[in-house]
Amino acid sequence: MTNAVQDSNRHTISVLVDNESGVLARVIGLFSGRGYNIESLTVAEVDARENLSRITIVTSGTRMIIEQIKNQLRRLVPVHKVHDLTIEGPHVSRELALIKVASTGEKRVEALRIADIFRARAIDSTNESFVFEVVGATEKVDAFVTLMQPLGLIDVSRTGVVAIARGPKAL
C-alpha cells in the first residue's frame, strides 16, 4: 500500500508544550521543513504555574502523513502531549473573527441583518463602518465572511481554530 493514493483528511491536533522561546519555531519549522500543511495554528499559555502552552494545529494529509506529523511532534523535546482530536472522539472547535465592513445605506442595513442571523456582535461602529465579532466553527466564520464580501467587507482578522475534547477528561 506504500505508494497508494489515499484520501487526504483534515485533522485537529492539540499539542501541550513547554512555554519557552523557540518552541513555536520548532513546531512551525517541522511543518515547513517536511512539507506538511498548516491550515491553522493557534498558541497561548494555558498553565502559568507549570509553564505550559497549548498549540492547536489544523492540518491535512493521508493517514500515513498524519501519523508522521504526530510522531514528529512527539520527538520534539519540549513537547509533552500530542492528541489527535479528530480521531480520539468527539470534540468542539471554535474560531473567532473580527470583520470590518465599510458601507452605507442599504448594504449597511443588510450587513447588520446578516450579522444578527450569525449572532455576530458589532463591537465597533462609525457612520460608515462596523467591526463584527463572530464566533463559531470554521465553516460558519467562512460563510459569514463570504456573505459580507458584497456588503463592503474590507478587513478580516481570524484567530485560527482552538479545540477541546468533549466529556469530563483532560488532555
Next chain:
Amino acid sequence: MVHHDTMTGAEILLKALVDQGVDVIFGYPGGAVLPIYDELSKQNRIRHILVRHEQAAVHAAEGYARSTGKVGCVLVTSGPGATNAVTGLADAQCDSVPLVCLTGQVPTHLIGNDAFQEADITGITRPCTKHNYLVKDTNQLARTVHEAFHVARSGRPGPVLIDLPKDVVQNRGLYQPPSKTKSKYNPQVKGDLRAIEKAVDLIASAKRPVFYVGGGVINSGLAACQLLTQFVRMTGFPCTLTLMGLGAFPGSDPLFLGMLGMHGTVEANMAMHDCDVMINIGARFDDRVTGRLNAFSPNSKKIHIDIDPSSINKNVAVDLSIVGDCAHVIEDMIKVWKARQPKIDERALRAWWAKIEEWRGADSLRYPASDTIIKPQYAIQRLYDLTRSRNPYICTEVGQHQMWAAQHLRLDLPLHWLTSGGLGTMGYGLPAAMGVQTAHPDALVIDIAGESSIQMNIQEMATLVQHNLPVKIVILNNQYMGMVRQWQELIHGARYSESHMDHHPDFVKLAEAFGAVGLRAERPDQVDGVIAEMLAVNRPVIVEMRTDASENVFPMIMPGMAHNEMVLGQEDRSRDNPGSEQDGMVLV
C-alpha cells in the same frame, strides 16, 4: 561580590562536563569562548584536541562517540566557528550520533544586534540538531548541560547544541549536580510484551524469513549487538545489514548475506524481495535500501522494531511495530522464544536456504582481476586480509571506495565501522578516524578514502601529527569523483561534467609536508608491501594507491528500480534504461 558557593559560568561548565564523563573535547578557540579556554588551561581532567577546522571537530566527536558508545563533545566559537560546525551536526543528526556541541555566542545584551561574529546558531541548527539551547542565565547552565547530555544519549541519539553567550560563562552562579537534574524527556525503552509475543509467533511461522538490521542496533550498544547475534543464531535465519548496521552481526557468519540496498549483494536484495517475513531491527527503510517503494518486498509481513515512532510507517507500512530500545526488545524476544520453543518449518527453511545459496552462487561482488592495474576491490581485500587480526577500526569517506569497503570488508566487530551514511559527507572519514584514535590510542585506525573526499578535510593531517594520532589513511586514487563519474556514465550518457580533477597534490609529498609518512603503490604487486610498511610505523601515514579509474560499483539498483532488478555488472547494464525521471529522489 563573590559568594563562596558560586562559581564562574566557565567553571560550572567544565565541572558539569566532568560530571557527565567527558574526557576529551574537540575544539577551536575564538573570542566568544576565551573564558572557557582560559578555564580549560587550568585543569587536566579534560583533554582538548585542537583541530584545524570546526567541521572536523564535529566529525572527530562523531568518531569518538560511535566507537565508544559515549557522547562526543565539541567546543567552538560564535559566528563562523559555529557555522563551520553545521555540516558535522547535520551529519550526526542523519546518522543518530550522540553529541553535545558547545558554541560561543555574543554577550546576551548584544544578541540580535548584528554584533561582531554573531550568528543565530540556535535558529540555524534547529532542523539539524536533536535539540538546542540558548543559555541566558549562569544559574541555568549546569542544568542545561546535564539535560543536553541526557537528550543526546536517550532514545534515538543525536546532536544537541548549547549556545553560550560570553557573559553567561563569565558571570557567577550556582552549580547543580546531575543527580539533582530531572528531565521530562524519557523515551520508552521497553517494548510492548504482547506485540513482542506476536512478533515471535510470526517469526516462528516464517517460511522465507530475513532479518534486516540497521544502525539502531549499533546505537543501542554492544549488548544489543550480542543479543541480536544470539537471536539470529537461535533462529538460524538469514541476516542482512544496512550500511549503518555493518558490524552489528559478524560479517564472517554464514547466516550473513552481506549488505543490502543500492550496492548490496544479490542474495541480500533477493531475500528481501522474496521473503515472507521481514524482521527489521533498528533500520529505517531508507530510500537507498528500499529501491522503488511500490515494488519493495511485495509479499512479506513486516515487523519493525525501532525506538523512534516516527521511523515506523514513514516510508513503508508495516504489519507489526514495536517501539522500544532494541537491546530490551531482543532480550524479551529471546525469552519468549525460549519459553515457547516454537516449532519452525524446517522443510520450508531448507528450501529457502537453497534458494539463497543459488543467489549466493552469482558471486555478485566478484570483479575482474588484474596484474597490471590495482583494482580498488583488490586493494581493500588485501587491506582486510593483512589487518583483520588487529581488529582495526575502519572509517571511510564518501564515494565508490566507501561502497567497496562496505562490500568487501566482512567486519566481525560492532562499533569498528564508521561511515557517513545518511548525509553522505565527503570529508567525514579523516576527522572521524582522528576521534576514534583519540578514544583508542593503541588501536589500528584506518581511513579508507577517495582522492577527492580526502581533500575536504586534509588540513587535519596537522592535527594528527600534533596530537600523535597514528591514523592510517589509504587513498584509492582513481583520478575521479568516481561515484559521480559512475552515475554520469550510467545515467547521463557518459558526459563526465566536472567529475575529473585535472590536478591533484602529490599525496606522498603532502603527507611529508604535514610531518606524516607518505607511501604509494602503483601496481598490484606493490600493494602488500605498502600496507606492511604502513603498519610498521607508529605515526600518521597516507598511502596512495593508484587504482583503476574506470571501475564501477556493482551490483547496483538503479534509481527507480526494485530489488529484483539489480544491474550486476558492466555487461549487464544495457538491460534497462535506468534513471527513470520519476525517481528524482535518489541522489549520488
